[in-house]
Amino acid sequence: xxxxxxxxxxxxxxxxxxxxxxxxxxxxxxxxxxxxxxxxxxxxxxxxxxxxxxxxxxxxxxxxxxxxxxxxxxxxxxxxxxxxxxxxxxxxxxxxxxxxxxxxxxxxxxxxxxxxxxxxxxxxxxxxxxxxxxxxxxxxxxxxxxxxxxxxxxxxxxxxxxxxxxxxxxxxxxxxxxxxxxxxxxxx
Numbered sequence: 297x298x299x300x301x302x303x304x305x306x307x308x309x310x311x312x313x314x315x316x317x318x319x320x321x322x323x324x325x326x327x328x329x330x331x332x333x334x335x336x337x338x339x340x341x342x343x344x345x346x347x348x349x350x351x352x353x354x355x356x357x358x359x360x361x362x363x364x365x366x367x368x369x370x371x372x373x374x375x376x377x378x379x380x381x382x383x384x385x386x387x388x389x390x391x392x393x394x395x396x397x398x399x400x401x402x403x404x405x406x407x408x409x410x411x412x413x414x415x416x417x418x419x420x421x422x423x424x425x426x427x428x429x430x431x432x433x434x435x436x437x438x439x440x441x442x443x444x445x446x447x448x449x450x451x452x453x454x455x456x457x458x459x460x461x462x463x464x465x466x467x468x469x470x471x472x473x474x475x476x477x478x479x480x481x482x483x484x
Contacts, residue, residue, distance in 0.1 A: 301383065301470070302355035303328040306348055308365025308391060309399060311336045315452045317459035318364055321466075329355065331367070341401045344370045349378035360469050361385040365424065365449065369393055369402045372410070372437065384469035385414040388462065389450040390433050392425040407436035414439040415465050419447035419454075 305312075305322050307330070312318040322330045331351045333344055348370050352359050359382045363371045368390035374382075393402035416439040418430030427443060434441035442465065448454025456462075 300357055301327065302357045302359050303466075304348075304351055304355065304359050304361050305330045306361055306363035306367030306371055307331065307333075307336075308363075308367045308389075309336070309339060312364060313452065315457050316364075317451075317456055317462055318362065320458060321362065321463075327357075328362075338398060339366060339401070341370070341373060344402075345373045345375075349374055352378040352381050355381065358383040360466070362388075362466060364388045364451070366391040366393070366399060366402065368416070368433075369399075369405055372406045372433075373402070376411075379411050382412045384412055385410065385439075386417070386462065386466050386469060387414055387433075387437075387439065388417045389419060389422055390416060390425055390430055392429055395424070405433065407432075409436070409438035413469060415442060415469065416440070417442045417444060417450065417462070417465065419444045419450055421446050422449050424449055 303325055305318050305328055307318055322328050329351060331348050333347055361371055361382055363385065368387040371385060371387060391399060393399035393405065414437055416430060416434035418427055420427050420443065431441055450456050
């Protein structure tokens with residue numbers, strides 16, 4: 297299938313390792329490109345947002361962003377030139393950069409509507425961002441809000457490998473653009 301969109305996967309602090317739904321999707325989607333940061337451990341807003349913008353601007357097609365944790369916050373900081381290339385964003389388990397000193401360069405988080413359709417997914421017991429704050433982000437960004445019950449940080453540690461719900465949400469962002477059907481899981 298020929299896709300009319302580019303999927304940009306934006307991991308959070310410390311990257312998304314093997315088995316994480318972002319890693320699995322990146323391996324299986326031919327139209328996906330993963331943002332790679334120079335420093336996953338001590339992130340700076342300028343470097344992270346710059347790398348994200350560079351990746352978005354280099355995409356051949358309109359972009360759907362698939363961000364996790366600090367990747368959501370980096371996405372919210374993107375400038376207008378890169379944001380104008382985005383047609384949708386799945387923002388999963390956003391971080392609270394004010395709760396961790398190492399992430400404080402990303403504060404304050406922009407509280408302005410995003411210029412594209414977006415979905416914020418958050419968990420009632422995420423240890424890195426209270427559900428009320430994630431809801432406030434969603435309202436400020438003009439995002440649809442999906443609240444998951446007791447889903448942790450929606451990562452491999454909380455049992456979210458393939459994450460079928462996330463895949464369905466990604467497909468819902470397709471709008472007039474083609475998002476491929478979920479590939480069959482590879483069994484080894």
